[in-house]
Amino acid sequence: MADIATLRLRRDVLTSQRTSGVARVSYDGKTVDYRSVAEIDRAIEALDREIAAAEGRRMVRHIRVMATKGL
Numbered sequence: 001m002a003d004i005a006t007l008r009l010r011r012d013v014l015t016s017q018r019t020s021g022v023a024r025v026s027y028d029g030k031t032v033d034y035r036s037v038a039e040i041d042r043a044i045e046a047l048d049r050e051i052a053a054a055e056g057r058r059m060v061r062h063i064r065v066m067a068t069k070g071l
Contacts, residue, residue: 004054011047014040 002010010027017025018041023034034040052058 002050004051007047007051007054011044011051014044014047018044 013025013027017023018037023036023040025032025034034043
C-alpha cells in the first residue's frame with residue numbers, strides 16, 4: 001500500500017484530468033488510459049477509500065429513499 005501523500009497525489013492528478021476531459025493520466029513515470037469519465041470516477045472513489053483506510057477512518061455513505069403514490 002502506498003503512503004498517504006502518494007495516494008493524495010494520484011487523486012489530485014485524476015481529479016484535474018477529469019475536469020479537463022483528458023482520459024490519459026501520467027504520474028511517477030507511469031501512464032494510464034481511461035475509457036470514460038465513469039471509469040475515472042471509480043478510480044477516484046477507490047483512492048478515497050484507500051486514503052480513508054490509511055488515515056484510520058471509514059467512509060460513511062447515506063442513501064435516502066423517498067417515495068410517493070403520485071396522488
